Amino acid sequence: MSKSKINKKLGFRLGFLIALFFLFFIGPFFLPHEPFETNISQAFLPPSSQHIFGTDNLGRCIFCRIIAGGKISVFTSLAVMTLSSVIGSILGIIAGYYGGIWDKIISDIITVFQAFPSFVLAIAIAGILGQSIKNAIIALCAVYWITYAKLSRSLVQQIRSDNYIKAAWLCGAPPTSIFFKYILPSIIGSLFITVVLDIGSVILSMAGLSFLGLGAVRPTAEWGAVISESRNFMQQAPWIIGFNGLALFLVVIGFNLFGEAMDEKINCK
Amino acid sequence: MEKTILSVKNLSKTFNQRNHSVDAVNDISFDLYKGQCLALVGESGCGKSTIASIIAGFTAPSGGCVMYHNTQLSFQNKSAQQQRSTMQMIFQNPLSSLAPRMSVLENMKEAVIYHEKWSNEKIESEAIRHLVRMGLSEKYLNRYPHQLSGGECQRIAIAKALMRQPDLLICDEITSNLDVCVQAEIIRYLIELKQSGISILFITHDLSLTGQLCDYIAVMKNGKIIESNRTEEILNHPKKEYTQTLIKAAF
Incomplete structure (x- = not known):
């Protein structure tokens, strides 16, 4: 694919994500209804001109709750990705760069964490810590850092043995220069793409924890929590679960498509 | 008297694998003089690149020592880098030699x-x-x-x-991935460098490249030097059967 086509694709997908960000972070200031205001007389209203996505069992506007909840879903997943990628990458880089005892200790910790199915581990940690968004973030970080530790470790190990790194060492480059000039620029692209591609999965995991009652606390409009609450009314008011699911789908697909376009852009010479 | 730049003494390197160990380099000794070129020749896997890697400081030897400018080189510590400040190495894969x-x-x-x-x-x-x-x-x-x-x-x-x-240039199979015309050009440049006083350790599996460039040849087999002499002697009067086979294959 030509560079201009890749740039166009990346621009379009980035534009879509920026639009979503504006919608979730600035939108709440311009909502037609208060997302947490209940009005039983307006419960289970189907989509109409007054409530474009209808209302839920307590008469709250679903559109307003999706916009308000989007900020929480996106913010929490970005927090998980930032924390887990930074912690995982630092540990992976230390293991890959220094090797020896550091590599053994960090690899053993990774092996222990990998021994558990990832979502089961997140549920266990969130369950022990108690229901809150903060604890759900900690639980998901405990699962997602492994990906970045493994990835950065293998990337650093691979690059360290490249001839241009050996040549740099022979030219007198100190370890800090070798790391910041040669190794970091070579791995940052792959790590960034993985982060972007994982955001969708983290949003789903966060929704999963909230669905199980281990994430957002009522009346927070986090999408997973809303889906969990509304599953009892699926027959009666399918629009509640449908529009929340659609919002989740659009954001996940938006991040995945952006990650894919970034991958093409970075790996295109 | 010729000045010795590099002196390799009883060098050996053993790689320990799960069930066995491999002697990649076994009791190798040679000297390289200022402004001269020494070729290490042998088939793939005979230990030539391991020697280059040890001299350049990327790998520590299992035994023996390397003297550079009459100083014993150390390995995998801070002074190892400083001791090699007048040494440069060129690698086999041209693309991987430069930071992308x-x-x-x-x-x-x-x-x-x-x-x-x-x-x-x-x-x-x-x-x-x-x-x-x-x-x-x-x-x-x-x-x-x-x-x-x-x-x-x-x-x-x-x-x-x-x-x-640099005082010493280590060339590890630097012409292997290049076509014949470019090979000839590179050899011409190396001859000019040698004439300017740079010592060259030229590692190759192709004896045909050594004739014009190298002053001495050391033929390696299974981690050992089996024959070494001045280039004309090796090419015209090889003593070992293995060297004769290499010459036949090259010319």
Whole structure:
């Protein structure tokens, strides 16, 4: 694919994500209804001109709750990705760069964490810590850092043995220069793409924890929590679960498509 | 009397694997004199590159020692890098020798900045001088490795190595991935370098490349030097059957 086509694709997908960000972070200031205001007389209203996505069992506007909840879903997943990628990458880089005892200790910790199915581990940690968004973030970080530790470790190990790194060492480059000039620029692209591609999965995991009652606390409009609450009314008011699911789908697909376009852009010479 | 730049004494390297150990280099000794070229010749896997790797400080030996400018070289510590400040190595794969995210100028700059306090203008003028010496021009300065051919990359790698006028140049199979014309050009450049006083350790599996360039040849087999002598002697009067086979294969 030509560079201009890749740039166009990346621009379009980035534009879509920026639009979503504006919608979730600035939108709440311009909502037609208060997302947490209940009005039983307006419960289970189907989509109409007054409530474009209808209302839920307590008469709250679903559109307003999706916009308000989007900020929480996106913010929490970005927090998980930032924390887990930074912690995982630092540990992976230390293991890959220094090797020896550091590599053994960090690899053993990774092996222990990998021994558990990832979502089961997140549920266990969130369950022990108690229901809150903060604890759900900690639980998901405990699962997602492994990906970045493994990835950065293998990337650093691979690059360290490249001839241009050996040549740099022979030219007198100190370890800090070798790391910041040669190794970091070579791995940052792959790590960034993985982060972007994982955001969708983290949003789903966060929704999963909230669905199980281990994430957002009522009346927070986090999408997973809303889906969990509304599953009892699926027959009666399918629009509640449908529009929340659609919002989740659009954001996940938006991040995945952006990650894919970034991958093409970075790996295109 | 010829001045010894590099002296390898009873060098050995054993790689321990799960069930067994491999003696990649076994009790190797040789000397390299100032302004001369020594070829280490042998089939793939005979330990030539391991020797280069030990001399350059990337691998620690299992036994023996390496003397450079009459100083015993250390390994895997801070002084190891400093001791090798007048040594450069060129690798087999031309593309992997240059940092892929740096331009040619940035790559060449790296050879200087850790030892010299040159201005950017001086670095650039020296880079151009060495590029021209290698048959290239200043238009290559802003190009990136992926925009260059294998031969161009290898010439730039040599130009980079020459930036600080090294005393010893280790060439590890540097012509293996290049076509015959480029090979001949590279050999011509190396002869010029040798005449300017740089000592060269030339590692190759192809004896045909050694005739014009090398003063001495050491033939290796299974981690040992089985025959070594002046180039004319080796090429015209080989004593070992293995050397004769290599010569037959090359010419």
